[in-house]
Amino acid sequence: MQYIQAIIFIAVTLVTFYFFFKKGKEIYNNIQLGRSADIQNKGGLKSMILLALGQKKMFQNMIPAVLHLCIYVAFVITQIELIEIFLDGFTGSHRMFFHAVQGSMAGEGMYNFVISFIEVLSVLALIATVIFLVRRNLLRVPRFVMPEMNGWPKMDGNIILYWEIFLVFCIFLMNGADAALYPGKYGFLISDNIIAPMLSGFSEGTLHFMERFGWWGHILGVLAFLNYIPYSKHLHIMLAFPNAYYLEETPAGKVENMPNITNEIKAMFDPNFTPAPVSEEAANEKFGAKDATDLTWKNLLDAYSCTECGRCTDACPANQTGKLLSPRKIMMDTRDRIEEIGEGIKKEGKEFKDEKALLGDYISEEEVKACTSCNACVQECPVSINPLNIILQLRRYMILEEAKSPEEWNVMFNNIENNMAPWQFSPMDRDKWKEELEEAE
């Protein structure tokens, strides 16, 4: 029986890891479809530790931060028990770590402490999960019920939460049944004291079945979850780390430069100017971004890192005043589009082309035009996603390639070009304020 279980376990693990890495590779390839990014001053390990590991920016909102922290810490610490489950699974053993230390007071104490600690964290995570479900579905916190959340995104959010409840249930079923089978053997804080007494009426056979059900339920749940993550917004638990690492640390107000244009203008001012040689990629680049593949790989990594929490949209002045623009939707659309292109390339090869584009079919011009570049979305994002950067690239395409600017902007452009100011005033009047100052004095 033990051998059969071990063989099944190994087979299931190998298959699920194969599919996980296969999808992971696809995502990696999709991110590589973006153009190169000129990240001059990346946040590096420091921002990875502060933002991803330390969740610094989550604490801009205290209540969700604490609830999220409960789930996060429980998830991380439970990995210790998961290591034991994996080792037990591969070798057909049962609680390998416990038996390795059995007989030693300190060893058993340590084991019981770790499992008890995980149990307490699991209860906290369970409470947080239930509150999250309530916030999403009953309290209907505004940022969870916006139009872009209809359908799959809403379901995705709930599936993850129900899944977490299932995983915690299995852990307690496993520990509780084990504790009921062997009273006094372990000293698990919650399972021994609360759950085992509840299970005391069951026969030994039933308890064995419960323990196995809990064990298999938990590990299969974890493996299935692992394969669900790359298709879900939950991918942030992995990609938040590289995304924080590659965060650009220049002042948020700085807009990315376009060296191609600098060369053109310098050549215009000075006929003797010879531009520095540019790479082929840069030379063929269109101005701005029309499709997801025109964005940088960092923009695409941003899109895959987004967990659709909506803090950006909640803070967006355009969205708050009823405009179509939602920074979260910009990120979701970008991810959907690059997934679609990735799928196409998988089927039809590198030459894949369809009639669609990010700008127009996913993101409308009206959305792009509504942005005030106020950086509130960038400020809010706990995992350092920059929707503004994408919006400005789409604007560049609209203006520079398609000349589709609102008439009022054309007037502004003409004024700047002819009068050196965005309004129609004579440049000769620029220092008039001085005369008025002298008059007053």
Add this chain to the structure above:
Amino acid sequence: MAEMMAAGKQPELLFWVGCAGSFDDRAKKITRSLAKILHACEIEFAILGQEEACTGDPARRAGNEYLFQMMALQNIATLDNYGIKKIVTACPHCFNTLKNEYPELGGNYEVIHHTRLIQDLILEGRIKMKEGGSFKGKKITYHDSCYLGRANGIYEAPRAVLEALDADLVEMKRCKTKGLCCGAGGAQMFKEEEKGSLRINQERTKDMIESKAEVVAAACPFCMTMLSDGLKEKESNVKVLDIAELIVQQNEL
């Protein structure tokens, strides 16, 4: 600047007035206030006058990179021609562009926003704050400009100046990193907003009125326009004044 150059003088500071500060009637008052402060502190400064041109900020944010870089390279040539080292400006948009975006195009200057300069001048004792001035004890709130605050991390300098006025500084519910935009950034100043339920400055006006402040302090000519319009529409008596204007009024410069 040209006059100073002809006289063989090099000013310690260039005052970058900006388009709003040069042409907009309301913003011109801010320009004059800052000039008065600089005069009062006996700081020798110059302006580019008719040689100044739009930094290109609205063009760049509207997606017209071509026009932005034309303006930028032209301005850098002018600034370098005069050997400018240090620039002060009362416009956060000019500030951001000059400070963060010109270096990549070859223009390297020490750029300082006027709220920072005023804060320094107060700290150094060069602006002598009058005891019991007209703003003493008055409820004043400060509206964070996006291009000062989130874009460049300047939240404290304008507040420090307000504290020096001995005013009763109250915060709006959305302030500092969570400050709500006035609606003008990203070249929105130059076009109507897209279809929605409210204009952004109307949304911000609710915050201003709710704060019960008598004066809203601003540090940006675009915010000035947006906030004033929003309050006017509500027929509110709340006044919007720039940090420089507050200093001038308090000390009767």
